[in-house]
């Protein structure tokens with residue numbers, strides 16, 4: 378007799394669950410619907426089997442076909458010996474197979490650990506060891522990077538890793554296409570309060586942390602986001618940012634689009650040339666980008682010829698979009714701009730589609746859910762006056778209560794009553810919209826005066842020659858730290874004296890003026906494309 382497999386509980390060691398009382402509230406209020414994440418695809422496939430789920434080149438794959446492929450892969454993975462509750466590191470570029478792999482794992486109750494294509498040995502080894510991953514799914518190569526070499530070295534160092542599954546030329550490993558597709562193993566019953574998948578923190582210090590998201594919370598994350606963005610089955614979502622990142626995955630992203638029966642397309646190269654061609658070809662209506670990319674796309678409309686007429690909504694988030702840039706995006710690309718201030722830990726803030734232009738261009742949105750609890754506090758942890766700057770603390774129906782297997786860090790990163798300390802400095806407007814003013818730690822201490830990097834960068838960007846700007850503190854014998862501005866410019870590099878005059882005319886205090894300027898061709902970026910301050914400080 379075959380019995381339905383259930384997950385062993387090992388994967389829950391080191392998981393911080395929602396307290397029972399909070400969980401009951403979220404369930405009773407309907408935020409948690411009790412559905413496994415894999416059912417988002419199942420439900421759409423039942424309702425609209427023939428609608429296109431995936432657009433790739435000239436091919437459209439239907440919901441029914443993707444649904445069946447996910448089941449077959451789930452069966453095959455179980456037949457290979459993987460078990461519900463196991464963790465599998467997934468590191469794929471933005472290829473169509475991402476969708477089947479993700480849903481295949483979810484259907485088998487196997488927990489994907491979603492890493493980014495730009496992660497390298499230090500991160501993958503750490504994440505595989507921390508999650509005690511038994512599997513690692515990669516593509517053979519991307520550009521001139523060979524993931525099989527990375528897998529070989531990770532496998533040597535992480536004893537739990539038994540299966541390396543490769544999309545493309547598998548070499549010594551297992552070809553993903555050869556995972557048995559005729560397995561008859563029954564798919565496990567999924568507990569919706571259990572861990573669905575793990576995201577990697579975008580944290581600015583130390584090694585990345587694992588963020589375990591439950592079926593209940595992530596279904597809500599994706600479906601409520603789809604509602605805010607008014608996604609319908611007529612929408613086509615382009616995964617421009619790495620698909621494993623929370624923003625393109627579920628805000629509303631790929632999962633939100635699947636939940637309403639829209640179509641998803643992928644690009645591995647987010648440059649205007651490649652992304653605009655994809656927009657034109659697939660009649661893309663929605664996509665999400667980080668601010669440097671939004672700027673590049675806006676500028677590129679001057680020279681790229683592609684027809685972007687289908688695009689209705691451009692979501693920009695992941696880092697602060699300066700007001701000057703925000704004002705350009707909508708008119709340049711002919712879209713509604715939506716600012717999204719989110720975090721893999723949970724809380725999402727969106728400007729609403731019908732917010733007025735000033736709100737859209739000067740704020741980073743307001744919380745997604747009526748059940749999101751947001752506090753803005755001072756250094757002592759007390760609520761600041763309305764409208765004043767402070768650190769954002771939050772808890773709610775889709776915000777974690779602790780990182781996975783990180784008890785010491787959790788003691789600092791969460792308050793005793795369960796709020797996540799975001800480290801983000803914000804001001805809250807009477808409408809509930811938040812204005813992000815920096816990171817607690819992204820401050821230069823110049824002879825005892827605090828200079829907010831974000832504030833200085835915003836002023837630098839207003840200079841007509843400055844395309845990108847980053848302010849960093851450099852060690853200084855006299856001052857402790859001095860202010861260095863790294864600039865990417867169009868045309869001639871302004872002199873330090875010119876920049877100082879410009880900033881002074883904008884009313885900036887003298888102690889905030891840069892002590893030195895550096896010119897750069899490009900600023901270093903993180904795995905998802907945000908400006909990498911850590912690397913700049915070197």
Ligand code: OOB
Nearest residue numbers: 579623624694695696697717718719720721741813
């Ligand atoms: C998103 O998620 P993460 O986990 O990569 O990074 C989160 C951090 C936030 O704590 C904040 O410091 C920064 O990135 N951030 C923003 C921002 N959006 C994120 N800072 C200023 N303005 C914004 N609009 O980056 C993320 C996750 C889901 C949706 C969107 C972004």
